[in-house]
Amino acid sequence: MSAEENSTTPNPALAPVPTTVPIGPTAAIDLSWLPENERKALMADYAKGVLDIAKKAQDMHVDVGALRSTLGTLGDTTKDIAASGAAVTVTHTQQSSIGRTEIIMGNTQQAHKGRLTKSQTGEKDYTFYYVVAGLIALVLVVMAIGGRG
Amino acid sequence: MLRYTIKASPDSDVTALVDHLAVRATAANLDSQTVELLTRNTRTVLTALVEQGRALAANGSAMNVTRDLSGPGFKIAVVFGSQRKRGFLARLLGN
Numbered sequence: 001m002s003a004e005e006n007s008t009t010p011n012p013a014l015a016p017v018p019t020t021v022p023i024g025p026t027a028a029i030d031l032s033w034l035p036e037n038e039r040k041a042l043m044a045d046y047a048k049g050v051l052d053i054a055k056k057a058q059d060m061h062v063d064v065g066a067l068r069s070t071l072g073t074l075g076d077t078t079k080d081i082a083a084s085g086a087a088v089t090v091t092h093t094q095q096s097s098i099g100r101t102e103i104i105m106g107n108t109q110q111a112h113k114g115r116l117t118k119s120q121t122g123e124k125d126y127t128f129y130y131v132v133a134g135l136i137a138l139v140l141v142v143m144a145i146g147g148r149g
Numbered sequence: 150m151l152r153y154t155i156k157a158s159p160d161s162d163v164t165a166l167v168d169h170l171a172v173r174a175t176a177a178n179l180d181s182q183t184v185e186l187l188t189r190n191t192r193t194v195l196t197a198l199v200e201q202g203r204a205l206a207a208n209g210s211a212m213n214v215t216r217d218l219s220g221p222g223f224k225i226a227v228v229f230g231s232q233r234k235r236g237f238l239a240r241l242l243g244n
Contacts, residue, residue: 060190068197075201079208105212114213
């Protein structure tokens with residue numbers, strides 16, 4: 001009961017609802033003419049948008065840092081092996097909340113062409129199943145034609 | 150919605166590529182914070198790719214990278230290739 005009362009009673013410790021909202025580094029919209037409850041809803045939406053962007057920025061920052069580190073490590077490994085005269089192809093696939101990155105490097109023809117195989121990208125290769133399904137379909141067609149004759 | 154593909158190679162001018170991205174992102178009505186976020190991160194990624202691509206090329210190696218990024222209002226692909234892709238006609242003529 002007291003909890004309900006508390007939820008409807010304004011908390012004097014909270015800051016007042018702002019009367020302006022920034023729309024750029026130097027510009028802001030004056031909201032002082034709006035009723036306080038409408039301003040409150042608008043500011044809540046604005047704050048949510050700012051938090052979404054901040055989270056995306058943090059995710060991107062982490063992802064870019066990981067990519068730079070990976071490029072450095074793979075690059076050094078590739079250079080060392082290539083310098084020793086051996087053939088090397090290095091592949092790497094990175095999937096995160098913001099997207100997907102595929103890397104292939106080395107001194108082989110495959111690395112120069114830059115195409116990752118299905119297994120290298122982590123995708124499932126359905127070629128075998130398609131071939132089997134095609135053969136079964138072919139057998140069924142032959143049986144159907146043979147049954148008529 | 151911004152749909153944009155950045156094609157880069159070890160010879161690419163990172164500043165020019167990022168500037169063009171900023172123009173396209175602004176034209177697509179993305180807010181200034183998102184434009185800044187995209188350009189800052191793309192600059193970092195492209196710089197790392199170009200530097201590493203040059204180092205590998207000097208060593209006789211190659212690097213190819215594809216990066217797909219998506220978020221609210223944008224879908225961006227970065228395609229980095231150590232070797233310039235030749236068109237059908239160029240290949241046919243042997244150039």
